[in-house]
Amino acid sequence: MPRFSVIVPVFKVQGFLRECLDSVLGQSYTDLEVIAVDDRSPDGCPAILDGYAERDARVRVLHLPENVGLGRARNAGLAEASGDYVLFLDSDDRYTPGLLEAVDARLTLGDEPDILVFDHVRTHWWGRGGRSEAADLLAAAGTDVVNVRESPQYLRLFLVAWNKAYRRDFFLEHGLRYAPGLYEDAPVTYRSMVLADRIVCLERIGVEYRQRRQGAITRTPGRRHFDIFPQYDGLFAFLEGRPELAWARPPLFERALDHMLFVLAREDRVRPADRPDFYREIRAFHARHLPEGFVPPEGWRGTEMRLLAAAPYASYAAARGLRELRRVIGGGGRKVTREVSRRAHRAWYAACSRRPLDPDLAVYSAFSHQGVLGDPAAIHAKARELAPRLRGVWVVREDAVAGLPPGTDFVTPGSRRFHEVMARATYWVNNVNWPGTLAKRPGSVHIQTHRGTPLKYMGADLLAKPGARYGVDVPKMLWRADRWDYSLVASRRAELAWERAYPCHFTSVRTGSPRNDVLVTAGPEATEAARARLGVPAGNTVVLYAPTRRDYRKGGHVDRIDLARFARDLGDGCTLVVRLHPSLAQGVARGMGLAELHRRGVLVDATDVPRAEDVLLAADALVTDYSSLMFDYALLDRPLVVHADDWGAFTASRGAYLDLMAEAPGHVTRFYGELAELFASGAWRDGESARRRRRFRERFCEFDDGLAAERVVRTLMLGEPMPGRAAGTGRVPAPAGPRSLPVAR
Structure with missing residues (x-):
């Protein structure tokens, strides 16, 4: 034994x-x-x-x-x-x-x-x-x-x-x-x-x-938390059958009430709509089992227990609200101002939310309200084609309004119409998180498109990388992500990464990336048009260099190669196009001398081109380090080169979801001499490059077949069966998790 x-x-x-x-x-x-x-x-x-x-x-x-x-x-x-x-x-x-x-x-x-x-x-x-x-x-x-x-x-x-x-x-x-x-x-x-x-x-x-x-x-909020009452009823039934344990009834009665009041106050257990019922159940328990001579403890908990004996829920809720207000006032004038503003904002949004959802209203945003871009733009365009009855409204910053396509219906963040639209829209489509001040209404459908397949750690995985998460409130980020109903993925590998990075209440949908439909379906004429927009001379070979940011360097950027030298080493008949990470667009380009190199015709600076797809279409080859653009570019079946001169430092500081050195979509270079020789010898487009690219597409682009936007519109907005071969057949399952979440505090 x-x-x-x-x-x-x-x-x-x-x-x-x-x-x-x-x-x-x-x-x-x-x-x-x-x-x-x-x-x-x-x-x-x-x-x-x-x-x-x-x-x-x-x-x-x-x-x-x-x-x-x-x-x-x-x-x-x-x-x-x-x-x-x-x-x-x-x-x-x-x-x-x-x-x-x-x-x-x-x-x-x-x-x-x-x-x-x-x-x-x-x-x-x-x-x-x-x-x-x-x-x-x-x-x-x-x-x-x-x-x-x-x-x-x-x-x-x-x-x-x-x-x-x-x-x-x-x-x-x-x-x-x-x-x-x-x-x-x-x-x-x-x-x-x-x-x-x-x-x-x-x-x-x-x-x-x-x-x-x-x-x-x-x-997990829900009515299951009412189980606490029969559990404690069973305990007191046992005590009533054991007279020798009468001494235990008063202390256990206090512990039972304390436990019930604790559960009542927790938003992650008892939903606001259920609190009056839960409180009434506590009062009923109090009446059933109150021991003779019971004396509540001192402090706020004792006050709550006294309220149970005589006060209805409205009085109890008012007492709790007054206690909270006193706590806020004790925090000083600035805290009071913030709290008053927050409550006024919630009250106005709540007032707008009393009106029913508009089943034909969809709201879109991309890259923190920067314009009609990315996956949301592709979904919006397809929705206008397949379901004209769906009205799309874009949330756009004031400084981005001038760049909107003609006829775009838009609102600016914080405006009166913004709140009205957000409160009434049935469909919310974004590639980043919506502001935490916006509550998810039951019946609304939140579609998170993301911004491509992740290579570097995101969301909760940043908790293990203190340098990368500096200035990022990960718990709040995930709280906002709890509003997602659907997460769009381009592969099973991406699905696992997003579900690990965001342990939230969404359903992954194997649609592919809508913005990449154009990369799958585009013909030679689309490539020529993209090159013309960039000003690339006819007949030139275009090499796109797209580096990502470095979390271990102040400002996020470090020069990895001499761009003027690289442009020169590529030789006549080649055009070097450079596109920096969006977070590096302000100031860094000038620091690298991109504007001057662009003005002199040494290279083409495409950092500010709104649509990344246009830049990718123009390129005959992509040179990148760890940018997620590699997953998109692989769809064009054109050569990729990974220049990984600091892979160890990058993974140590940020982390990665794949071993890029083992699963690279093309040749890997470790220093500039290797990169220059790769292009000088022509090996950048050899058979080995094609084999690696093919394996990479099979792993990371399996659901991208040009029908992603149509899948999203038909299945998630119109409720039709999933079209196409890539994501299978049948209907998308209902979203998981709680469907009504409070605004952030």
Whole structure:
């Protein structure tokens, strides 16, 4: 019989499961068994578990025939446990090294108590948190044995299953089992604590409690949070049947109300529309179970508990609002001004939002309101062709209005009509995030087109790259991305990258990139027209140089090659065209002398050409470092060269979603001499270049076949079946996740 049975319920955690199991099986204390309960997980978890069981005899796997939920999965594991002590571990968390050895030593010192409680640390998706609120209580216990009748403050220890080791005989003797539904930890934890004669504490962090951005049921708004009431009703039904535990009713009543009020205040649990009902349920619980002589605690929480006895929800909400207003006023005049402005903005937008959505209104924006550009422009054009009834309105900055195509319907950010349009539009199309002040209305459809396939880290992945995320509020960025319904992707590789970078509530749609339709379908005449617009002499070979920014250099730019020398080395009959990254367009071009080189005819500066597609069409070859333009240009099936003289520094500072050195779309050069020789010898367009380009397109351009914009319009705006071969057939699934989100604070 092992010393410890560690029960791990498993459901849809394939990205975290190995780390969890390794943290248990890698413990220095080895006298244990792991009972992993596959709760009918639909992902790769069952195979992962079976693999561990084959390699380690300490692992046993239970494959449940149906999904039963966390509580009953724990019960199933408990029935198979044979250890002296039982521990529960959630499958996306992990043990700290040496935990079980420390637990064994403390249990021995405490003469085999009923329960041992240890500490934890929250590991948030954006970084590790600090010490827990339980740390002081655990430290105060020292090596003493406690019970909660004499020390009721220990009922404030974190209310979960996985921070304790239970003596198995004690657990079974008292018939402790987890109920179905949310908040299943509450009745078991409190029943066990009041029943236990001997409790010991271990002042040691034992669990890294992973705070995932997605996947945690307790952080998903909905009516399921009303499960808290039957859970606590069950606890008090148990107490009413045990007169000898009458002493426990007042402290547990306070803990129950505290828990319910905590849930009520959380926007990620109880939706605003459900709060009056939730509050009424708390009041009903209060009336059912109020112990004689109960005295609420001091402070705001005690005030809330007193309100429950007599006040309706409107009075409670007013009291909370007044408390919040006092907090804001205490922050000083500037904070008050911001708060007043924010509330006025929300009130006006809310007023506009009371009108119904316009089913024929679509709003578009690109590159932070810079004009009719990119994927949104391609979708807008196709919508005008296929569905003229759809009215498209563009959000454009005042300084970009002059460059709009004639007849464009537009609004400027912050204007009165801007708010009216945003409140009424059914379709929102953008290649960046919308401002956080705009709430997503139920029934609206947000389409995120992105700006190409990502090569360098984006979104949440920037958390591991402090230099690259400098000045970027990643949590707020992802909060805004929670409004997306659909994310357009050009390949399965891009799909995985975007879903990793933005762990949000959207559905990926394999449409291809709408702006690249022109690259797939364009003929020779489109290339000649693009060259004419750039002023390239007829018959010249065009080499496009498109570098990206460097996060490890101040200003984002560093000269990688001597442009005048490169233009000269290309020789007669060649034209060098240069296009900088959009973020480098202001000031850097002058610093590089591009304007002067352009004026002298040494090269063509195409940095300010609005449509990147026009520049790509003009080129016979693309030389880039790590620009995502390579994914677009590959569609033209023309030679690419990757000039990667600082790949190590770039990946260390920013990170990349592929090993470009192994999966490059063409030849790779490491220093200028190699680059010049590649063009001088003609190897830039040899058979090896073509083979690499073909493999690259197969991996990263699989859904780009010239029908991307049509797919978006027909499937996401008109509700028709998916056209074309690249993305399959059938209808696009409904978007995932909550559909109504509040404005940013």
